[in-house]
Structure formats: structure tokens, C-alpha cells
Amino acid sequence: MYAYDELDRTIINERVSEFRDQVKRxxxxxxxxxxxxxxxxxxxxxxxxxxxxxxxxxxxxxxSSKQLxxxxxxxRRYDRGYGHFTTRQNIQFNWIKLAELxxxxxxxxxxxxxxxxxxxxxxxxxxxxxxxxxxxxxxEDPRIWSELLRQYTTLHPEFSFLPRKFKFAxxxxxxxxxxxxxxxxxxxxxxxxxxxxxxxxxxGGGLGRTPFIGKTIxxxxxxxxxxxxxxxILRVYNQYGRRDNIYKARIKILVHELGIEKFAxxxxxxxxxxxxxxxxxxxxxxxDIRSRFTYPAYEKLPHMPDELxxxxxxxxxxxxxxxxxxxxxxxxxxxxxxxxxxxxxPPGDATADQMDAIADLADKYSFGEIxxxxxxxxxxxxxxxxxxxxxxxxxxxxxxxxxxxxxxxxIIACPGLDxxxxxxxxxIPIAQELTRRFANHDTANMIGRxxxxxxxxxxxxGHHHVGHIGxxxxxxNGEEFYQITIGGRADEKAEVGTLIGPAVPYGEVADVVEDIxxxxxxxxxxxxxxxxxxxxxxxxxxxxxxxxxxx
Amino acid sequence: xxxxxxxKITTDIFAHVADDAAIPGDGAILISAARFLEDAxxxxxxxxxxxxIWPNNRDVDDLVPYLERLAVVALLFPTFRDGRAYSQARLxxxxxxxxxxxxxxxxxxxxxxxxxxRAGFDAFEVKKESxxxxxxxxxxxxxxxxxxxxxxxxxxxxxxxxxxxSESAGQ
Amino acid sequence: MTxxxxxxxxxxxxxxxxxxNRTWDGVVIYxxxxxSWSADLADAAIVRTSDEARALLTESVADDVGAIGAYIAPVxxxxxxxxxxxxxxxxxxxxxxxxxxxxxx
Numbered sequence: 001m002y003a004y005d006e007l008d009r010t011i012i013n014e015r016v017s018e019f020r021d022q023v024k025r026x027x028x029x030x031x032x033x034x035x036x037x038x039x040x041x042x043x044x045x046x047x048x049x050x051x052x053x054x055x056x057x058x059x060x061x062x063x064s065s066k067q068l069x070x071x072x073x074x075x076r077r078y079d080r081g082y083g084h085f086t087t088r089q090n091i092q093f094n095w096i097k098l099a100e101l102x103x104x105x106x107x108x109x110x111x112x113x114x115x116x117x118x119x120x121x122x123x124x125x126x127x128x129x130x131x132x133x134x135x136x137x138x139x140e141d142p143r144i145w146s147e148l149l150r151q152y153t154t155l156h157p158e159f160s161f162l163p164r165k166f167k168f169a170x171x172x173x174x175x176x177x178x179x180x181x182x183x184x185x186x187x188x189x190x191x192x193x194x195x196x197x198x199x200x201x202x203x204g205g206g207l208g209r210t211p212f213i214g215k216t217i218x219x220x221x222x223x224x225x226x227x228x229x230x231x232x233i234l235r236v237y238n239q240y241g242r243r244d245n246i247y248k249a250r251i252k253i254l255v256h257e258l259g260i261e262k263f264a265x266x267x268x269x270x271x272x273x274x275x276x277x278x279x280x281x282x283x284x285x286x287x288d289i290r291s292r293f294t295y296p297a298y299e300k301l302p303h304m305p306d307e308l309x310x311x312x313x314x315x316x317x318x319x320x321x322x323x324x325x326x327x328x329x330x331x332x333x334x335x336x337x338x339x340x341x342x343x344x345x346p347p348g349d350a351t352a353d354q355m356d357a358i359a360d361l362a363d364k365y366s367f368g369e370i371x372x373x374x375x376x377x378x379x380x381x382x383x384x385x386x387x388x389x390x391x392x393x394x395x396x397x398x399x400x401x402x403x404x405x406x407x408x409x410x411i412i413a414c415p416g417l418d419x420x421x422x423x424x425x426x427x428i429p430i431a432q433e434l435t436r437r438f439a440n441h442d443t444a445n446m447i448g449r450x451x452x453x454x455x456x457x458x459x460x461x462g463h464h465h466v467g468h469i470g471x472x473x474x475x476x477n478g479e480e481f482y483q484i485t486i487g488g489r490a491d492e493k494a495e496v497g498t499l500i501g502p503a504v505p506y507g508e509v510a511d512v513v514e515d516i517x518x519x520x521x522x523x524x525x526x527x528x529x530x531x532x533x534x535x536x537x538x539x540x541x542x543x544x545x546x547x548x549x550x551x
Numbered sequence: 552x553x554x555x556x557x558x559k560i561t562t563d564i565f566a567h568v569a570d571d572a573a574i575p576g577d578g579a580i581l582i583s584a585a586r587f588l589e590d591a592x593x594x595x596x597x598x599x600x601x602x603x604i605w606p607n608n609r610d611v612d613d614l615v616p617y618l619e620r621l622a623v624v625a626l627l628f629p630t631f632r633d634g635r636a637y638s639q640a641r642l643x644x645x646x647x648x649x650x651x652x653x654x655x656x657x658x659x660x661x662x663x664x665x666x667x668x669r670a671g672f673d674a675f676e677v678k679k680e681s682x683x684x685x686x687x688x689x690x691x692x693x694x695x696x697x698x699x700x701x702x703x704x705x706x707x708x709x710x711x712x713x714x715x716x717s718e719s720a721g722q
Numbered sequence: 723m724t725x726x727x728x729x730x731x732x733x734x735x736x737x738x739x740x741x742x743n744r745t746w747d748g749v750v751i752y753x754x755x756x757x758s759w760s761a762d763l764a765d766a767a768i769v770r771t772s773d774e775a776r777a778l779l780t781e782s783v784a785d786d787v788g789a790i791g792a793y794i795a796p797v798x799x800x801x802x803x804x805x806x807x808x809x810x811x812x813x814x815x816x817x818x819x820x821x822x823x824x825x826x827x
Contacts, residue, residue: 005711007695007707007710007711008707010694010695011693011695011697011707014692014693014694014695017692018662018692018693022662026745027745027746027787028787029786029787030681032786033745033786033790035631035660038631038632039662047743047748047790047791048748049750049811049814049815050743050748050749050750050814050815050818050819051743051747051748051749052743052747052748080823081824082823082824095748096748097746097747097748098745098746098747098748099746099747121632121634151697151698151707151708152697152698153698154697154698155666155693155696155697156697156698157637157665157666157667157669157670157698157700158634158637158638158641158666158670158700159634159637160634160637160666161631161632161633161634161637162634235638238634238635238637238638239610239635239638239639243633243635273646274646277699278699278706279698279699284712285708285712288708288711288712288715345824346821346824349824350824351824417810417811417814418814418819418820418821419819421791426810426820428819428821429820429821432821478809478810480810
């Protein structure tokens with residue numbers, strides 16, 4: 001957990017005062033909507049279909065129990081008692097009033113939470129691996145670098161009015177849980193042959209209207225040079241990114257139009273002029289940031305404690321343990337995923353009561369720390385294995401122990417037309433129906449790892465392009481239709497999915513997905529060949545044939 | 552449109568000279584980049600103070616040879632959302648050492664004053680009278696800054712290091 | 723429903739109204755025939771030609787303090803004159819989300 005100090009808190013408080021003044025001037029008419037809109041976006045405030053939406057930052061997906069309780073408080077006091085965790089590790093509230101926002105922000109500021117730059121044409125939340133700091137085999141905790149980047153990019157005077165939004169993600173593990181290949185800048189932390197910590201830097205990844213997988217711009221940037229190199233990239237983008245067409249304004253378009261070699265050259269030229277400057281990160285600064293990340297005082301605990309042995313006879317507990325509990329780098333501990341995908345529920349939502357209960361459980365079982373993943377689930381990162389049975393009972397009671405993590409009913413979905421003014425079609429009811437069709441855990445386990453992603457429009461906030469099965473809402477003659485893709489993935493082997501056929505109407509989407517799954521079960525080489533690997537092996541054609549045979 | 556310099560509304564002594572108007576023999580003038588570059592050597596050495604209005608979609612490199620002789624460089628924010636002039640400003644100040652007046656023009660609004668100051672602007676053609684009057688108060692909004700620019704303010708990172716050193720020095 | 727935020731040309735296909743969101747709290751509002759806004763769809767002014775629509779939108783957009791994001795949307799006028807939302811998007815805006823909220827609203 002990173003401890004904010006006086007300086008961090010001062011910036012947040014100063015920001016709240018500034019926004020309070022801006023809201024006042026908007027409501028009095030001194031600021032027009034045209035002048036105000038970008039200012040409110042830079043504080044995470046969107047206009048949606050029936051209300052404002054408020055997106056609060058959860059930097060690199062790490063929360064303290066105190067902070068989670070503050071989010072519950074905001075849900076209760078200023079909203080309708082629940083929040084939605086997003087594909088960028090943030091949280092959204094859907095019914096907020098503009099006039100009350102400064103108060104909500106002030107309440108959050110007391111626990112070091114803010115909404116700076118969660119929208120707008122600036123840099124956004126620096127996301128990371130929700131298992132950062134506890135995953136076995138990790139090079140080092142990427143959150144230290146995420147925090148460095150967060151500070152560097154917050155209220156940056158040169159880069160607050162970029163051509164378009166700009167997203168960073170960092171991973172420090174071989175298996176990329178942060179989807180770095182589909183970000184504007186993706187950073188893979190590793191140590192070179194000399195043992196120095198640095199980054200492979202990728203640029204130009206992104207989804208939306210024109211999905212791109214990021215390209216490597218520099219295979220190794222030393223940790224000391226991270227900020228100066230990022231500044232060079234941002235400066236080139238700020239100056240040359242397109243501003244005439246919002247659909248062509250992301251850095252991915254600039255990289256595509258220039259070509260990666262030319263783009264890399266432009267950045268290198270800029271960087272060489274600034275590399276040994278005030279932006280060079282010296283070891284003392286890294287150590288200072290690292291020292292303010294506190295890690296638990298882990299005990300020496302057995303891998304197979306008595307409590308676990310006793311609980312093994314309970315098939316429900318075992319089903320959950322095998323699904324939702326992952327290995328921790330410290331023996332005797334575990335990383336527990338809390339599924340926010342109950343059968344029939346909207347994916348990624350949690351009520352204020354659930355948030356409070358999870359905060360209490362975090363205090364009791366996870367050293368007061370919670371993580372938010374981009375698959376819209378939560379995690380408790382420091383659970384002693386002997387506590388797993390007791391924790392499971394408590395999680396089950398509040399409805400966050402559905403043993404479906406990474407399975408077919410662990411669906412990632414954007415809010416869609418039920419909430420969002422950009423949407424063409426609804427996504428949540430589709431997700432709900434799919435969880436009902438695949439509610440049987442034995443069936444889901446038999447199917448194995450399968451990621452379904454649903455977006456209600458081409459902006460792709462549900463990351464449908466990189467879903468094993470991707471579902472995209474489109475509009476046809478005033479009706480909701482959906483395009484289905486298969487074969488996408490967001491990890492270190494990132495790929496954009498392929499369309500399997502013409503769009504299908506709302507009522508048929510769940511049937512189509514069932515047909516795709518049936519096709520997979522018939523076509524897979526072995527029970528343990530994953531869906532994504534069967535698609536890779538056979539291509540889209542066999543699936544297309546079966547799905548569209550009767551359509 | 553009020554001009555703010557040194558935190559207060561001041562009279563603009565620079566006259567905008569249109570591209571087709573005659574350039575006065577002396578006096579303070581502001582001319583377009585196109586006009587200036589047609590005869591940069593002579594114009595930069597004219598009697599009287601000369602300022603150039605530089606477009607935001609052109610590299611400042613072409614202006615660099617004349618910077619020492621220019622009294623004003625005016626950069627443009629066609630809308631406040633177009634942030635290219637921030638990069639231009641920093642390059643002029645920090646890379647090329649420009650010391651003359653660096654003026655923000657276009658849609659210059661209150662809520663960007665702090666960013667503009669940090670980027671190196673020291674004069675502002677402010678769109679609204681009320682914003683110009685609020686300038687001095689507005690720039691006090693923030694007292695902590697995370698990242699270094701040429702404005703000389705100590706960053707939060709370095710203030711922490713200083714605090715740590717003074718703590719350990721005091722032991 | 724293609725997002726009406728992309729409307730450029732004003733061309734209506736049937737009876738329409740102007741709707742927006744109230745600035746201070748985001749609530750859905752409808753432009754009335756009395757130069758005001760109402761949160762009740764029943765009070766919406768109905769326009770039937772593109773010229774009328776354009777005029778109503780222009781007048782609505784002029785109220786920058788009270789309302790944001792005004793646009794023209796279709797309505798259905800039932801026998802007896804009852805006004806109903808003209809598409810799913812407007813249905814959701816006037817009736818609320820089509821799913822159960824996690825807690826009673």
C-alpha cells in the first residue's frame with residue numbers, strides 16, 4: 001500500500017477546491033458548457049443517459065479498507081447505493097449530481113482518493129497487474145513505477161490537453177495480466193543481462209474503432225530514463241497527433257501513419273536532447289517511493305494448514321478454492337479473487353453493503369488491502385491459507401464467492417445502453433442471460449478458461465476486440481444487433497478477434513454463444529485444450545459453419 | 552481583451568500590424584510568423600521592439616536563430632483544448648533559453664493559468680475581464696507540483712528528499 | 723440506436739421532441755412549448771417538421787445554464803394524444819435502466 005504524505009494530500013485538496021470553484025462558476029453561468037465540459041471530464045465527470053456518471057481513480061488498482069469504505073459512503077450518500085468497477089481498475093457511480101460532486105470529492109480526499117484525469121484528453125489511470133507485489137515470479141513490484149508515473153503525469157502542464165486520451169499499463173510478470181499490448185504506452189518491466197531494471201516500451205496499442213496491438217519502440221529503457229523517455233513520446237504525440245478528427249487522434253494512428261521506425265526516430269531525437277535532465281530518476285528517488293509502499297509482516301506459515309485439510313471435505317469450498325485462490329509468492333499465503341459476476345447479476349457491480357463487508361474482511365484477512373482487476377473482479381492479495389475456509393464462508397454470505405473466475409460466466413461488460421450515451425445497444429442484459437445459461441459450475445469447469453467481452457458500441461470499453469469471444473453492440477434499423485468475434489486475447493500473446501458472421505439480433509446472442517461453446521467442445525483436441533487454442537489451431541471457419549448453419 | 556503581465560492587468564504596448572500594413576520605423580509591434588520570416592534578419596534588427604505571433608502547428612525551430620533579438624513571442628491556443636502551445640513554450644524556454652516575453656493568445660481562460668505559467672508563459676491575452684481580474688488569486692491554487700518544468704519550482708519528489716536530508720542531518 | 727450525439731443535419735422522420743439533461747443534477751428533461759423544461763415526458767413540445775425541430779433545438783440550446791446536451795429525439799404519439807418514447811434509448815432515459823438495480827432505487 002502506498003502511503004500518501006502531506007504533499008500528495010495537498011495536491012488532492014487543492015484540486016478539490018479548484019473544482020468546487022469551477023462547478024460554482026458553471027452553475028452561475030460564468031462558465032459555458034463548452035468551457036466547462038473538458039474541466040469536468042478532467043475530474044471524471046461524464047454526462048450519461050439519465051444522469052452524470054462519476055469515475056473515481058483507483059491508482060493501479062490498489063485500495064485500502066479505509067478507502068473502500070469511503071467509496072461505499074459515496075455510493076450511499078451521493079448515489080444509489082452501488083458502484084461499478086471498470087476495465088481500467090477504476091470505479092464508476094452512475095447517478096451523481098454535479099452540484100454535490102465537490103462534496104463527494106472532498107469526502108474522498110480525506111482518505112487520499114481522487115478523480116483526477118479519469119477522463120479528458122490527458123493521461124489516465126496507470127493500470128497494472130492486480131497481483132502486483134504478490135505474484136510468484138514477478139521481477140519486482142510494478143506499482144512502484146506506476147506510482148512514479150502517476151505522480152509524473154498528474155496535472156502535467158504540458159500534457160493536459162493532448163489530441164486525445166492516453167493510457168498506460170505496466171506488467172512485471174511473464175503472464176501479462178495488465179493487457180499492456182492494447183495500451184497507448186505499454187511497459188514490460190524486466191532486468192537486462194547486466195541485472196539492471198528497465199522496460200520494454202510498446203506504443204500505439206488500443207481498441208475502439210481501429211484496434212491495434214502495440215509495437216515495441218525501444219527494447220530496453222533503463223529505469224532511470226523512464227520519465228524522460230515517456231516525456232519524449234508524449235511531446236511528439238502532443239505536437240503531431242491529429243486534432244482534426246477525433247476518430248484519428250489517438251497515438252496509435254500517428255504510429256500507424258508514420259510507421260514505427262520513423263516514430264521511434266522522432267522520439268529518439270527528442271529524447272537525446274532531454275535525457276540527462278531533471279527527469280532522470282535517481283536511485284534515491286526510487287528508494288523513497290519504494291519506502292512508502294508498505295508490505296505486510298508475513299508470518300512463517302505452512303502451505304497445508306489443518307484448517308485447510310479439514311475444509312477439503314466440503315465440495316463447495318473446494319470448488320471455490322480450486323477456482324478463486326491463486327498461489328502467492330510467500331509460502332502459506334494466497335491471492336483470493338472475489339467474483340463480482342454472480343449468476344443473473346450485472347458484471348462488476350458491488351453494493352455499498354458489499355463494499356463495507358469486503359473492507360472488514362480485508363482488515364481481518366488481508367492486512368487491510370484490496371485490489372481491483374481490469375476483468376472487473378476484486379482480489380484480496382495477502383490471505384493466509386489457514387484463513388481460507390473462514391474467509392470463504394464470509395465471502396459466500398455476501399455473494400462474492402461465485403467460483404467462476406476466468407470461466408465462461410466471468411464476463412467483462414461495459415455499462416452499455418442502459419447507462420451510456422455513446423452506446424448503440426445494451427450489454428448488461430446480454431451478460432446476465434449468459435450467466436444464467438452457463439450457471440452450472442460443472443459445465444463451466446468442463447468448458448475451461450473462456451473470456452467473454454461485451455461492448456455496447458465501437459468505443460470498446462468492454463474490450464470486446466480482445467475477448468476469446470467478443471460481442472459488439474451495433475444498431476440496425478432501430479434494433480439492437482450484435483457482431484460476434486472469436487480468437488481475441490489481451491495477454492502477452494495479444495490478438496484482435498475475428499468476426500464469425502453477420503450480426504445477430506438481441507434475442508439470439510445467448511443462443512449463438514451456446515452454439516460457439518458447443519462447437520468448441522466438439523472440436524477440441526483434448527479436454528484441456530483451451531477454447532482460445534482450439535480457435536488458433538482451427539481458425540474461424542469451423543465455428544462459422546456450425547453457428548450460421550441454421551441462421 | 553485585457554493583457555495580464557506580472558500578475559496584473561497592464562496596457563499592451565505592442566501594436567498588432569496586419570500582414571498588408573506598413574511596418575512602422577520604430578515602436579513595439581507584433582507581426583505574423585509568415586511576415587517575419589520573409590525578412591527575418593532585417594526585421595529582427597529593426598529599431599523598436601519586435602514580437603512574432605507563431606502558429607501552433609509549426610515547429611519553433613525556424614524562429615530559434617532570432618530569439619535573442621525578439622521582445623515577444625506570442626503562441627496560440629485556438630481553443631483552450633488544443634495544447635500544442637504548451638510544448639512550444641517549454642521548448643522555447645527550456646531548450647532554447649528564450650528570455651523575452653512569452654505571451655499566450657487565443658482562448659486563454661482562467662482554469663489554464665497555472666499550466667501556462669508552469670510551461671513558461673509570462674504574459675496572457677485573457678479572454679474574459681473577470682478571469683484577468685482573478686489572475687493573482689488563481690495562480691495560488693496549487694502549492695505542490697509533481698513534475699519539473701522550467702519554472703524553477705521544486706517538485707514534490709525533491710521536496711521529500713530535502714526533508715529527508717534535513718531530518719537526518721538534524722540527528 | 724446510433725448515438726444522437728452524432729447528429730449533424732436536422733432531419734426528422736416523424737413526430738419528435740427536444741430532450742436534454744438538467745445541468746445541476748443530470749436529470750432527464752424535455753423542452754416544453756412554453757420556453758421551459760420539464761422532467762415529465764408528457765409536457766414535451768411535439769414538432770412535426772424539420773424547421774420546427776430546428777427552431778425548438780435552437781431555443782433549447784440557448785439555455786446553457788439550465789440544460790446540457792440538448793438533441794432532437796423521436797416520440798410516438800398514441801391515439802388519445804399520449805406521448806411515448808420513440809426508441810429504446812429514449813425509453814431507457816424516461817423509464818430508467820432495463821435491469822434491476824443492485825439495491826432498490
